[in-house]
Amino acid sequence: MGVMRFTGANSRDAMRQVREVLGDDALILANRPTDDGVEILAMADDAVGNLTSSPAPSSRVASSRSATAESGNETARTEPHSPAAPEANEESADLRSMSARLLSEMQDMRALLAREQSRRHPETDCAGRLRRILREAGFSHDFAQELVTGLPRELDKTAPDDERPLAWLQRQLASQLSVGTDEDAFFQAPGITALVGPTGVGKTTTTAKLAARYVERHGADRVALVTTDSFRIGAHEQLRIYAELLGIRMVALDPDQPVDSLATRLMGRRWVIIDTVGMSQRDQRIVEQIAQLQGGRVKVHMVLLLNAASQPETLNEVVQRYRAAATSANSRLDRCLVSKQDEACRLAPVLETIIRHNLTLSFVSHGQRVPEDLSLPDAASLAARALATRSPLTENAESAPARSPIAGRQLLGQGRRIALSLTRLRARVPGFNTLERAWDLSATSTVEQQDNLPSLLEPSSHTTPATGLLWAPRRAASRSDWRLPDLCVDAEGLPRLPVRLQHRQPAGDLERLKAALAHQANESSPFQLFPTLPGSTIRDELDGSSIQWLARAQPATRVIHQGESRSVSRLASLFDGCGHLDTRLRGKAVKASLAKLRVSLPPSKRDSAEACQYAHLWQATLYDEESGRQLGKRYWLSPSEETHSARPLLQAVLNSEGLEQLTREAMSTLTAWLPAGTRAELLLALAAGIAAVTLHLEHAGDEDAMDLRAELLELLGTRRRRRDTALLQALLQLFATREAIRHIQSSGDAQ
Incomplete structure (x- = not known):
C-alpha cells in the first residue's frame, strides 16, 4: 500500500480517517490546510519496510546510471568532464534534500499523532488522573489544579487501580466544604x-x-x-x-x-x-x-x-x-x-x-x-456524589489552556486553607491552642509574660494526662545554653503537648517522678522513658508502682550476662530477633529490626552483689527502607520481657529522636521572628512545642495525618526538603501567617 490522501473538516476528522484505514501505527508524511479543511498524506507502517528493502524509483535511476558508468569506466576515465556526472550529482542532491524534508515531516506528524493519542488516553501520573476526574465531574481546570496540588507524597506513585488517591480526593473536597452540622x-x-x-x-x-x-x-x-x-x-x-x-x-x-x-x-x-x-x-x-x-x-x-x-x-x-x-x-x-x-x-x-x-x-x-x-x-x-457523576471531556475542554488564577481568588483560597489547617491541628493535637496562646503572649510585655506563662506551661486539671513521659538529658543541648524539655507521648508513642520545661519541675529525680506519676494516675498503662539508666531508688519506685519503663543504653554501657560484666555492643551475636518497627529518621522511612537479650543490671554501691536486678536488653538495627543501607543501632534496658509491652515504648523513643535538632532549628527561626523582649523560657516552650507537633505529624500513619501533612507542605510551597524539617518550617509559617491575619483584622476593627 502506497501513500494515501485523506481530507477532513479538521485535523481530528482527518486523523480519524487515517486511523480507520491505516491503523494507529500509520506514518504521516505531510499535512496542509485546504479550502475544504485539512489534507493529510499518510502511509502504512509496513509499507516503509518495503520502500527501504526495494530501491525507490529515484534510487533505481541512480543505480542504473552508476552501472553504466562502471561498464564504461574507460570512457569515464578518459572523459572526466562528461555531462553525465553533473546530472547524477544534481539528482543525488535532490534525493537527499527530499529525503531530509520527508523525514522532518514524518517526525512532525508522528509528534502530532502522539499528542492526539495522549488526549484520548487518561494521564498516567496520579496527580494527572485526579485532575482528570475532577474535570470530568464538572469542576473547573483552576479548581482541579488547586485541589490536587496538595497530593501527599505517599500517593505520588500509586497504581491506576489503587483506591487511596480517590479516597484522598473525596476527603480533600469534603474538607474544603463548610457545612452546617x-x-x-x-x-x-x-x-x-x-x-x-x-x-x-x-x-x-x-x-x-x-x-x-x-x-x-x-x-x-x-x-x-x-x-x-x-x-x-x-x-x-x-x-x-x-x-x-x-x-x-x-x-x-x-x-x-x-x-x-x-x-x-x-x-x-x-x-x-x-x-x-x-x-x-x-x-x-x-x-x-x-x-x-x-x-x-x-x-x-x-x-x-x-x-x-x-x-x-x-x-x-x-x-x-x-x-x-x-x-x-x-x-x-x-x-x-x-x-x-x-x-x-x-x-x-x-x-x-x-x-x-x-x-x-x-x-x-x-x-x-x-x-x-x-x-x-x-x-x-x-463530595462522593460529585466525583461519582462524571462524563468524558470534550475536545475543547481537553485542549483548553489553564487560566492563571486571579490574585484575589488565590489569596482567598490560601486563607481558607490556613483556617482549615489550624482547625484540624486543634482537633488533632490536644493542647495545640496552648501554643497559639504562647505565641500571642510573646507580643506582650515582659511582666505579662511572667504572670501568664505558668498557666500555659504547667499541666492543669483540664489537660489530658499523657500516657508516657520522655525524660530529656539533664544537661544543656549540644551547642546551646538551654536544656531540652521533657516530652509527653501518647499510647501510640506519638509526641504530644504540653512540653515540660526542666527548670519548672520539682528538684530531684524522685520528686519529679512522683509528680509525673500523679498526673498519670488515671492512665491504664503509663510508662516512663529515660535518657540513661535511672538509679536504684527510681527503679524501686517504678517497680513498686507497676509502671513500665525504658532507659537508653550506650554501646559501652556494661551489663551482666552469664555472670560476666560486658558492654552491650559485645553481646550483638547473642540477641534473639523479635520483629520490627516502622519509623522515620532524618526525614526518611526507616525499618527497625528488633532483638532482645536477658541480662542483669550491675548492683549500685549501696547494694550487695546478690541484689542484681534482672532486665532485658533491647537492640534496634535501623535500615533505610528505600536503599536497605544500615543506619546504625540503638540499645535500651527495660524490666519487661514481653515484646508487645515494650513495643509502644520503643516506638516512642524512636519517634522522638529528632526533637533536639528540630527544637534548635525552631529556636533559631523564632529568635529572628519574635520581639526582642520575648522571655527565654517562652521562646523555648514555643520552639519545643512546635517541634513536638512536627514529630507527631511526621510519625502518625493515619489518613488524617497524611492529609494534614499534605496541607501544611502545600502552604510551604516546596517538597524538596526533608519532610520533618519541611513540616517544621510549614508550622512556623502557619503561626506567622495567623498573626498577620489577626493584625489585619484588628486594623480593620480599629477603623
Whole structure:
C-alpha cells in the first residue's frame, strides 16, 4: 500500500480517517490546510519496510546510471568532464534534500499523532488522573489544579487501580466544604430569617419546609410567614396555602415598608421566615431589596438559595451580585442553601461555587415534599456524589489552556486553607491552642509574660494526662545554653503537648517522678522513658508502682550476662530477633529490626552483689527502607520481657529522636521572628512545642495525618526538603501567617 490522501473538516476528522484505514501505527508524511479543511498524506507502517528493502524509483535511476558508468569506466576515465556526472550529482542532491524534508515531516506528524493519542488516553501520573476526574465531574481546570496540588507524597506513585488517591480526593473536597452540622442550633435561635435568591430557585417551597420544621419545635402560634413577592401572580396564594396547612399566620410586606413594621403585626411570633421576591442577579433592584431587609433596627439573617442545576457562570454571578448588595447594606451574606439537588445532573458547579466564595452550606433541598425533602448537608456524601457523576471531556475542554488564577481568588483560597489547617491541628493535637496562646503572649510585655506563662506551661486539671513521659538529658543541648524539655507521648508513642520545661519541675529525680506519676494516675498503662539508666531508688519506685519503663543504653554501657560484666555492643551475636518497627529518621522511612537479650543490671554501691536486678536488653538495627543501607543501632534496658509491652515504648523513643535538632532549628527561626523582649523560657516552650507537633505529624500513619501533612507542605510551597524539617518550617509559617491575619483584622476593627 502506497501513500494515501485523506481530507477532513479538521485535523481530528482527518486523523480519524487515517486511523480507520491505516491503523494507529500509520506514518504521516505531510499535512496542509485546504479550502475544504485539512489534507493529510499518510502511509502504512509496513509499507516503509518495503520502500527501504526495494530501491525507490529515484534510487533505481541512480543505480542504473552508476552501472553504466562502471561498464564504461574507460570512457569515464578518459572523459572526466562528461555531462553525465553533473546530472547524477544534481539528482543525488535532490534525493537527499527530499529525503531530509520527508523525514522532518514524518517526525512532525508522528509528534502530532502522539499528542492526539495522549488526549484520548487518561494521564498516567496520579496527580494527572485526579485532575482528570475532577474535570470530568464538572469542576473547573483552576479548581482541579488547586485541589490536587496538595497530593501527599505517599500517593505520588500509586497504581491506576489503587483506591487511596480517590479516597484522598473525596476527603480533600469534603474538607474544603463548610457545612452546617447542628440542625437544632439553627431552629432553636429565635429571630427573622430571609431567603434570598434569583427567580425559580425554589424559595417559596423552601420557606414552607423551614416553617414546618419551626412549627414542629415551637408550635404554630409562635411562627409566622412573611412574603415580599408582589410581582408574581399567585405568589401570595401559594404561600398562603402552606400557611393554612401549617396553621400559622402569614402577612405581606410591601416594597416600601421596613422590616420593623412587622413588630406590631407579629406580636409573640419569635420565629419569622421571609420569602423574598425572586430577582435576576442582574436586576439593580437587588440592592433595594437587601437594603429593605437590613434597614431597620431588627437584625435579619439572610440565606442565599443556589440552584444545583444552574450553570457555573450563573452560580458565580449570583453569589457575587447578592453579596455585593449585602455589603452595600453594611451586612453579610455567608450562609447558603442548595435547592433542586434532585434535578441536578452534577453537583460539581454548585459545590465549587460554595467553596470558592467561602459560604457555609446550611441545608440541601432535594424534592417537593414539605418538610421531608430538606436535610442537613453531609460533606463526605456530597463530595462522593460529585466525583461519582462524571462524563468524558470534550475536545475543547481537553485542549483548553489553564487560566492563571486571579490574585484575589488565590489569596482567598490560601486563607481558607490556613483556617482549615489550624482547625484540624486543634482537633488533632490536644493542647495545640496552648501554643497559639504562647505565641500571642510573646507580643506582650515582659511582666505579662511572667504572670501568664505558668498557666500555659504547667499541666492543669483540664489537660489530658499523657500516657508516657520522655525524660530529656539533664544537661544543656549540644551547642546551646538551654536544656531540652521533657516530652509527653501518647499510647501510640506519638509526641504530644504540653512540653515540660526542666527548670519548672520539682528538684530531684524522685520528686519529679512522683509528680509525673500523679498526673498519670488515671492512665491504664503509663510508662516512663529515660535518657540513661535511672538509679536504684527510681527503679524501686517504678517497680513498686507497676509502671513500665525504658532507659537508653550506650554501646559501652556494661551489663551482666552469664555472670560476666560486658558492654552491650559485645553481646550483638547473642540477641534473639523479635520483629520490627516502622519509623522515620532524618526525614526518611526507616525499618527497625528488633532483638532482645536477658541480662542483669550491675548492683549500685549501696547494694550487695546478690541484689542484681534482672532486665532485658533491647537492640534496634535501623535500615533505610528505600536503599536497605544500615543506619546504625540503638540499645535500651527495660524490666519487661514481653515484646508487645515494650513495643509502644520503643516506638516512642524512636519517634522522638529528632526533637533536639528540630527544637534548635525552631529556636533559631523564632529568635529572628519574635520581639526582642520575648522571655527565654517562652521562646523555648514555643520552639519545643512546635517541634513536638512536627514529630507527631511526621510519625502518625493515619489518613488524617497524611492529609494534614499534605496541607501544611502545600502552604510551604516546596517538597524538596526533608519532610520533618519541611513540616517544621510549614508550622512556623502557619503561626506567622495567623498573626498577620489577626493584625489585619484588628486594623480593620480599629477603623
